[in-house]
Amino acid sequence: MQARMKHPVELLPESLKALHALDASAEGLPYVTAKLVQLRASQINGCSVCVDMHARELRKAGESEQRVFAVAAWRDTPWFSDAERAALALTEALTRLADTPDPVPDAVWKEAADHFEPRVLAALLLQIATINVWNRLNAATRAVAGRWG
Numbered sequence: 001m002q003a004r005m006k007h008p009v010e011l012l013p014e015s016l017k018a019l020h021a022l023d024a025s026a027e028g029l030p031y032v033t034a035k036l037v038q039l040r041a042s043q044i045n046g047c048s049v050c051v052d053m054h055a056r057e058l059r060k061a062g063e064s065e066q067r068v069f070a071v072a073a074w075r076d077t078p079w080f081s082d083a084e085r086a087a088l089a090l091t092e093a094l095t096r097l098a099d100t101p102d103p104v105p106d107a108v109w110k111e112a113a114d115h116f117e118p119r120v121l122a123a124l125l126l127q128i129a130t131i132n133v134w135n136r137l138n139a140a141t142r143a144v145a146g147r148w149g
Contacts (some may be wrong), residue, residue: 004142021085023130026123029116032061034086036080037066037124038131039071041095045135083115089125094128 008017026034035058042050058068070077074088090112092106097103116124137143 025080026126047135050144
């Protein structure tokens with residue numbers, strides 16, 4: 001496989017700084033929850049770079065292969081907490097905005113708000129938005145999985 005072009009963050013280094021700053025500003029969300037969210041959005045968006053990266057990060061953080069592999073089918077497995085399920089549901093809703101007339105149903109929002117206080121919920125929203133930016137940049141340029149640091 002070969003990328004279509006040099007990655008936009010390589011050509012525009014200030015954008016890399018901005019994306020890293022946005023990611024760093026999302027304080028308070030548990031690390032594993034953030035990585036689960038990043039993995040799930042990346043699966044939905046078909047971003048091989050991010051699926052590879054975030055699965056590896058989860059394994060490095062001590063997560064079992066069982067949990068990592070089950071992220072794509074989180075609804076049908078017993079291996080996720082209620083808070084993680086709420087985060088994953090919100091991730092799916094925000095990643096698939098155009099797929100339903102009500103992109104973020106009240107029930108999905110309420111479940112997330114019940115599990116995360118406002119600052120952490122804000123961090124969750126920023127994590128979801130940021131990973132979707134990365135997914136879109138990688139998909140557009142056909143960035144190659146496994147070539148990240």
